[in-house]
Amino acid sequence: MGQEIGRAEIWESLQNQWDLVVVGGGITGAGILREACRLGLKALLLEQRDFAWGTSSRSSKLVHGGFRYLMQGRFALTRACVRERNRLLREGAGLINPLSFLLAIDQEGVSTRWAFEAGLCLYDLLSGKWAHRTLSPPDLLRMSPGFRPRGLKGGFLYGDAQTDDARLVLRVIREAVNAGGTALNYAPVEEVLYHSGRAVGVRVRDEFRNQTVEVFCKVVINATGPRADSLRGKFGRGMKIRPLRGSHLILSSDRLPLVHAVTFRHPSDRKRYVFALPWEGATLVGTTDLDHGTPPQEEPAITTGEMDYLMTAVQEGFPSAGLSLEDVLSTFAGVRPVVGTGKVDPSRESREYVILREKGLITVMGGKLTTFRLVARDALRAARTSFPLFPLPGAKGPILKSPGENLLGGGDAPLPRIQGRHGEDASEMANSAEAGDREIIPGTPCLWGELRWAARREAVVHLEDLLLRRVRIGLLLPSGGVSCLSRVRTICQKELKWDDARWEKEKAEYLALYRRCYSLPGPF
Numbered sequence: 253m254g255q256e257i258g259r260a261e262i263w264e265s266l267q268n269q270w271d272l273v274v275v276g277g278g279i280t281g282a283g284i285l286r287e288a289c290r291l292g293l294k295a296l297l298l299e300q301r302d303f304a305w306g307t308s309s310r311s312s313k314l315v316h317g318g319f320r321y322l323m324q325g326r327f328a329l330t331r332a333c334v335r336e337r338n339r340l341l342r343e344g345a346g347l348i349n350p351l352s353f354l355l356a357i358d359q360e361g362v363s364t365r366w367a368f369e370a371g372l373c374l375y376d377l378l379s380g381k382w383a384h385r386t387l388s389p390p391d392l393l394r395m396s397p398g399f400r401p402r403g404l405k406g407g408f409l410y411g412d413a414q415t416d417d418a419r420l421v422l423r424v425i426r427e428a429v430n431a432g433g434t435a436l437n438y439a440p441v442e443e444v445l446y447h448s449g450r451a452v453g454v455r456v457r458d459e460f461r462n463q464t465v466e467v468f469c470k471v472v473i474n475a476t477g478p479r480a481d482s483l484r485g486k487f488g489r490g491m492k493i494r495p496l497r498g499s500h501l502i503l504s505s506d507r508l509p510l511v512h513a514v515t516f517r518h519p520s521d522r523k524r525y526v527f528a529l530p531w532e533g534a535t536l537v538g539t540t541d542l543d544h545g546t547p548p549q550e551e552p553a554i555t556t557g558e559m560d561y562l563m564t565a566v567q568e569g570f571p572s573a574g575l576s577l578e579d580v581l582s583t584f585a586g587v588r589p590v591v592g593t594g595k596v597d598p599s600r601e602s603r604e605y606v607i608l609r610e611k612g613l614i615t616v617m618g619g620k621l622t623t624f625r626l627v628a629r630d631a632l633r634a635a636r637t638s639f640p641l642f643p644l645p646g647a648k649g650p651i652l653k654s655p656g657e658n659l660l661g662g663g664d665a666p667l668p669r670i671q672g673r674h675g676e677d678a679s680e681m682a683n684s685a686e687a688g689d690r691e692i693i694p695g696t697p698c699l700w701g702e703l704r705w706a707a708r709r710e711a712v713v714h715l716e717d718l719l720l721r722r723v724r725i726g727l728l729l730p731s732g733g734v735s736c737l738s739r740v741r742t743i744c745q746k747e748l749k750w751d752d753a754r755w756e757k758e759k760a761e762y763l764a765l766y767r768r769c770y771s772l773p774g775p776f
């Protein structure tokens with residue numbers, strides 16, 4: 253990543269011998285690259301599309317301490333999640349932010365209320381901070397005006413955290429690159445290469461030059477999320493991914509303003525809880541949990557059934573708001589890389605990660621946002637069994653590097669946001685701002701300077717990379733941000749050297765993608 257070293261130069265360097273090749277540029281691959289660089293390994297990450305193109309830009313954006321694990325009696329795991337969450341809140345302030353939740357307890361939940369109460373007490377004890385409160389129905393309704401969940405008997409207020417998932421991936425990759433790693437997007441790995449029955453490298457395709465390159469290394473780690481089985485190929489026996497789709501709606505916060513996230517039982521699917529939460533100045537509603545069938549090679553999209561399911565939830569949960577499909581700014585769907593055990597109800601499948609070793613290929617399935625560092629360390633420990641000379645990952649050190657001294661050049665740029673998202677690069681970014689870069693893109697919390705910096709320095713190849721993942725204005729503005737495109741064009745043409753023909757092609761492809769995968773399904 254980084255336009256400082258051009259793509260051509262990175263392709264040339266692939267011929268070198270690497271210690272480690274990580275396949276997949278989601279949070280799992282990013283974390284592994286980062287930890288490998290800390291250990292001084294010569295590490296390369298290859299991503300078939302854009303960084304965070306997969307599930308890691310399509311999650312519910314929660315950096316949670318694992319309350320669900322706690323309710324399953326998994327104390328050690330919850331403790332680890334809570335610790336990682338708290339560290340991320342400290343080290344990544346501005347990117348990982350506190351989020352308070354209101355959990356509504358209804359008639360059907362009354363009998364398990366004590367379990368929630370006990371769970372939240374433990375959650376706070378593990379976190380070292382007493383953050384939860386029991387709420388009466390009037391308390392809960394006062395804290396979220398307009399919220400009227402069916403059969404309300406009371407509830408809880410508790411604390412967790414949220415992030416911008418794609419930006420978390422980018423920050424981790426950026427830190428890895430600054431520490432000597434190499435990361436290349438739009439570089440699909442076609443297959444793992446084996447010699448004497450052991451993985452020794454990968455064959456990667458350069459789509460722009462229509463050629464393939466063999467890359468050799470000591471260890472290959474497969475971090476391809478829902479597509480993990482495809483790379484395991486014929487050696488992949490036993491555990492398999494069960495791809496489970498989850499979709500979201502993004503609503504205008506003018507129509508559904510929230511201070512706290514709210515979680516409540518779906519009005520017609522009484523087994524499941526749904527949520528609405530404030531995110532990036534909008535309101536995120538989720539989620540579903542359905543078998544997706546085959547692992548996604550193309551972008552998943554919300555179905556009409558999922559749209560109705562989520563609309564029913566918010567319409568009944570907030571009856572006075574009079575919400576309709578016209579209030580939906582955008583939609584998105586992601587596919588969970590869950591390890592399948594054949595449970596009938598998808599929501600009963602475990603969300604824990606698994607690390608496999610097959611013929612020297614290490615495969616990681618099911619990594620989460622909160623625990624990416626722990627997953628990375630476990631993967632690198634597994635790699636040592638293939639290559640014992642690899643250093644052992646230590647247990648100390650920060651997850652995210654400090655952004656350093658506050659050198660930002662004046663103005664009133666929102667510092668925590670910029671420092672959180674750009675870490676070590678925040679000062680350089682702010683100091684290189686051009687006229688108008690400190691202005692906010694109307695309808696979003698994002699600065700024009702963030703968009704310019706991304707175009708200049710964050711390995712943007714296509715317009716969709718810029719508008720859907722580097723900044724999220726494609727999700728936060730109506731019609732994919734079409735009203736901003738003339739100013740985006742000026743920035744892209746300057747920073748990415750796109751001529752008029754390239755701009756028109758990128759714009760047409762982006763708008764077609766938006767209609768197919770990020771807008772409402774069907775004839776709306």
Ligand SMILES: Cc1cc2nc3c(=O)[nH]c(=O)nc-3n(C[C@H](O)[C@H](O)[C@H](O)COP(=O)(O)OP(=O)(O)OC[C@H]3O[C@@H](n4cnc5c(N)ncnc54)[C@H](O)[C@@H]3O)c2cc1C
Nearest residue numbers: 276278279280300306307308311312314441477498586621
């Ligand atoms: C609806 C939903 C909500 C969720 N909410 C949360 C949440 O709130 N908090 C949380 O912690 N987790 C959440 N998760 C889970 C979490 O998002 C995922 O577990 C995590 O993002 C998986 O990351 P990953 O890096 O393993 O996979 P991915 O992010 O999918 O990354 C894999 C990458 O590998 C690339 N790839 C695939 N094949 C190849 C190849 N041959 N060559 C090169 N690259 C390849 C893909 O393009 C992709 O970018 C949610 C998931 C879903 C679907």
